[in-house]
Amino acid sequence: MLLWRSALQGLSFLCLFFCSRMGLLLKILVPFVGLVLAFCFYSKEDFNPEMLKGKRVIVTGASTGIGEQMAYHLARMGAHVLITARTEAKLQKVVTRCLELGAASAHFMNGSMEDMALAEDVVKEAKHLWGGLDMLILNHIGYTYFNYFDGDVEHIRKLLEINFLSYVAMTVSALPMLKESGGSILVVSSKAGKIGIPFVAPYSATKFALDGFFSSLRQELIIKNISVSITLCILGHIATETAEKTVSHVMQKPGAPKEECALEIIRSGALRKRELYYPYTAVRIPLLIRDWAPEFLDSLTRNSLNVENVKKS
Numbered sequence: 001m002l003l004w005r006s007a008l009q010g011l012s013f014l015c016l017f018f019c020s021r022m023g024l025l026l027k028i029l030v031p032f033v034g035l036v037l038a039f040c041f042y043s044k045e046d047f048n049p050e051m052l053k054g055k056r057v058i059v060t061g062a063s064t065g066i067g068e069q070m071a072y073h074l075a076r077m078g079a080h081v082l083i084t085a086r087t088e089a090k091l092q093k094v095v096t097r098c099l100e101l102g103a104a105s106a107h108f109m110n111g112s113m114e115d116m117a118l119a120e121d122v123v124k125e126a127k128h129l130w131g132g133l134d135m136l137i138l139n140h141i142g143y144t145y146f147n148y149f150d151g152d153v154e155h156i157r158k159l160l161e162i163n164f165l166s167y168v169a170m171t172v173s174a175l176p177m178l179k180e181s182g183g184s185i186l187v188v189s190s191k192a193g194k195i196g197i198p199f200v201a202p203y204s205a206t207k208f209a210l211d212g213f214f215s216s217l218r219q220e221l222i223i224k225n226i227s228v229s230i231t232l233c234i235l236g237h238i239a240t241e242t243a244e245k246t247v248s249h250v251m252q253k254p255g256a257p258k259e260e261c262a263l264e265i266i267r268s269g270a271l272r273k274r275e276l277y278y279p280y281t282a283v284r285i286p287l288l289i290r291d292w293a294p295e296f297l298d299s300l301t302r303n304s305l306n307v308e309n310v311k312k313s
């Protein structure tokens, strides 16, 4: 009670203080806000698809979903693409479509990213094909269930290898080429890699790991004056075939379009942004609430899912 009263007293004191200083405040605040807005407006570098013309790009997990759409956008922009996933037949079709759409060249390599040797071989293939690399888009993920955590530790180990360690292995192999070209690394992550979302514990762990590793690496690159950008892409629910199969029964709204999502990822990488939030408000607002009212965000998240449709084991 005493605490509340002192807090209210403090608040009224602040209000009185600011009211009496309103004139002064307006004199400082208005020009300051104006300056910030002008800076944001004029410093906003615009994206031009020409930026990707002739660039050499690796896209992982590009046989379906967002990765497939990224390959098509890059092809339309005239980039060289090397795509990966496990299923050869699907990759072959994507490569054919990329060439029809205008890719400077299109190649694929198939295999599972559980195998770190494959992660390294894909980068070696880029060196062999093009002699360098401009953009590395890390997007693939292993199979994820959407349910109560089942206690399977081996599943987490395997998922960490596919969703996290292979990203690190590819980055280590690609860094010399990216340093040479002043290139970019794009890491596709999720809202579940920033906030606690139920039913995706193993997946969420791998996405939080990506944030830790790549945000730290970004700092080191800046300290060492190395001009390789790292863009962490924080995505909300996107309407890919896999996502619809996995979560349509618990979601109250449809997912955002995968084509637009894919373009936003490429755009933010080309502009060397630190992070991308897509869809913007659906991702940004929970992140703003996260550090100030975590319990509120937790309950908001639980209430926005049709939890009753998740089978209890």
Ligand SMILES: NC(=O)C1=CN([C@@H]2O[C@H](COP(=O)(O)OP(=O)(O)OC[C@H]3O[C@@H](n4cnc5c(N)ncnc54)[C@H](OP(=O)(O)O)[C@@H]3O)[C@@H](O)[C@H]2O)C=CC1
Pocket: 060, 061, 062, 063, 064, 065, 066, 067, 084, 085, 086, 087, 090, 111, 112, 113, 114, 138, 139, 140, 141, 142, 143, 162, 188, 189, 190, 191, 235, 236, 237, 238, 239, 240, 241, 242, 243, 255
């Ligand atoms: N869709 C969504 O709602 C959201 C997606 N994201 C992120 O976006 C990215 C793409 O997701 P989305 O397009 O939905 O996923 P998809 O399931 O459509 O695509 C996953 C890709 O990864 C490949 N893949 C699967 N297992 C392996 C493996 N062991 N080794 C190598 N490649 C593998 C798949 O091909 P194949 O099976 O042939 O190997 C496929 O090309 C992911 O990083 C995901 O975390 C983030 C937030 C929301």
Ligand SMILES: CC(C)CCC[C@@H](C)[C@H]1CC[C@H]2[C@@H]3C(=O)C=C4C[C@@H](O)CC[C@]4(C)[C@H]3CC[C@]12C
Pocket: 144, 146, 189, 190, 191, 192, 197, 200, 203, 235, 236, 237, 242, 243, 246, 247, 286, 300, 301, 304, 305
């Ligand atoms: C504040 C709330 C509205 C938040 C709810 C948003 C939740 C439900 C959203 C945000 C991120 C989404 C998952 C994701 O990142 C990637 C995949 C991989 C895909 O193969 C299968 C679907 C899955 C698990 C998505 C499931 C739905 C998730 C958890």
